[in-house]
Amino acid sequence: MLVRLEQRPEASKSMIYVSPLIAVVLTVLTAMVMFALLGVYPVKAIETFFIEPVSSLDGLAELLVKATPLVLIGVGLSLGFQANVWNIGAEGQLVIGALAGGGLALAFFDQQSIFLVPAMLVCGVLGGMAWAAIPAWLKTRYNTNEILTSLMLTYVGLLVLSYLVHGPWKDPQGMNFPESRLFHDSALLPILIDETRLNVGALIALFVVVLGWILISRHIIGFQIKVIGMAPMAASFAGFKEKRLIWLTLLISGGCAGLAGVIELSGAIGQIVPSISPGYGFTAIIVAFLGRLHPVGVLFAGLLMALTYLGGDSAQITMNLPNAVTGVFQGMLLFFLLASDVLIKYRVRFGAPKINTEAAE
């Protein structure tokens, strides 16, 4: 039997939503084969990976804590990606945002104030925006490639962090170890559920998802973003200002990353440490695409990606599997997603093509 791909007359709308599900199912099936080869009972392994981590209140809270930065950054990035503005430097914007907010917490370390947390969040957003403004300015002024400038600024941002925690912001009582002093209670985000780390940051992320959805689906700016991404010429004929949109999308994605950074710092870590993020800014790129560059999709993709991290912990603790399992899962997920995306533009047909006979004449 011959299997072939036939181009669809237009992209399948249902497949846009079905293909991530196909990818997840294929990932799970392949993972079961992998577990069987590793000599682990596959069903038990899948349960350990996907169910066990979220079977307790604490687990659910940790899932949301882990997903918060991924979703926040993912929503911001997806707006830019739709407009063909490729901000690869969210990691750096996250770090600078975290430093802006965390610096405020350190400056007022001995003062209690209910305004401290809101001010830190605002500083975080502004810090991220400032770092994203550099590639925006370079691109609009000198037509520089924002992929390179934003990526390279990530390393600059990490060095700024390293300088501050090794130098001026080091804990005076910290035996010279590279960590800031612990934040005061009033510099920590309010906890939503006692005995867990679930904080207000998760609600902020949800709010940003809603804002992102309104912007992209219900606002003229969202329309402009989509048009400029799909047909730049048409956009310029329609009088959309491309430079303005470059600025806007970079500032929004930078602001989201900075917000994620300060939430991570004041919600989950509680002090400035040499490694604030284990690469959320880069993982969020995967999350954005996994979520179809749509805010609601990003929400689900962020949760799924967070679950793979938690599942990796469980797999190591209860089944003695290596940490590499997490990486394999994430890799397979992306691989199958890209493969399934073929189905959006093509459909699978069985048997010999009919038009071929006519074409041969």
Place this chain on the structure above:
Amino acid sequence: MKFRSKLATAAAAVILAAGVSSAVQAQLKIGFVYVGPIGDHGWSYEHNQGRLAIEKALGDKVMTTYVEKVPEGADAQRVISKLASSGHGLIFTTSFGYMNPTLRAAKRFPKVKFEHATGFKRAPNMSTYSARFYEGRYVVGKVVGNMTKSNVIGYIGSFPIPEVIRGINATYLAAKSVNPNIKMKIVWVSTWFDPGKEADAAKTLIDQGADVIMQHTDSPAPVQVAQQRGVWAVGQASDMTNFGPKAHLTSIIDNWAPYYVARAKAVLDGTWKSTDTWDGFKPGMVQMSAFNKAIPANVVALANATRDGITNGTIFPFAGEIKDQAGKVRVKAGAKADDGLLAGMNFYVQGIDGTIPK
């Protein structure tokens, strides 16, 4: 009938509960959190060797698990709490960055015992432990001071924290005592484990004239580079002979096994107490691997004598007079540096070029 079945259920529940609790008492679950992969052949590898030693020594009485490559940010606390809430009675967190997450977990799980490596914060159920690696560095200094022809020692540093600064100073003081012309070149790579960066640093140092490469990072890459380029190297944390048999002078081995076994036994016996342990050669927490056959016999003898002297307390690496780069006396003549000065060391001794990065 109904009453009897209820009674039976209750009895079954009691038996079950008793069975469970005795099972818990019988077997101690011990968790480990590693910052690197267990295959780094350095820091995390040696901690994992300690874990295996517990299993070997205590057999069925314990069950051990580990989580590797845990980032030192928000993730650490999740993993530590997860271990504590899944029935682990003793948890070793083996990197400095886990200090505050471990402390928070210790407060949240008062019945679980925590052991944190290289930190300084303790709680009634949280101990700290570290090794006096600088004792090993002092022995190494005597060797490299004799072996270098170019009189330039290349040193790959991870982060400028006291532990690393101490190692650099100990090496320099020992090397200087056998070779007055010694110079040290230091490259900071800002990572504990990155074979690529470590290899690049080694190449840079060799290009600048170093003919001995030392490292305070965890991968064997610098040893491999030294082997290729025909210079000497000193391994870190575990025996790295196999990565450069010709280049490898010796390694400073972190041997956590005796401490880990003792602490696990203490929990089983009910004698575990929160303490601060900082051990060196004497109890075997720091060891030297076999010396390269190419090292002359008199140098090996000097190294062994130095090690024995440190072990029995006749030699002290940071004995006065020690001045810092500015010429200020930090340890008076005839005195020994106290643990407070050692633990917070943030200056280079006089004679080392360059400044500690801020």
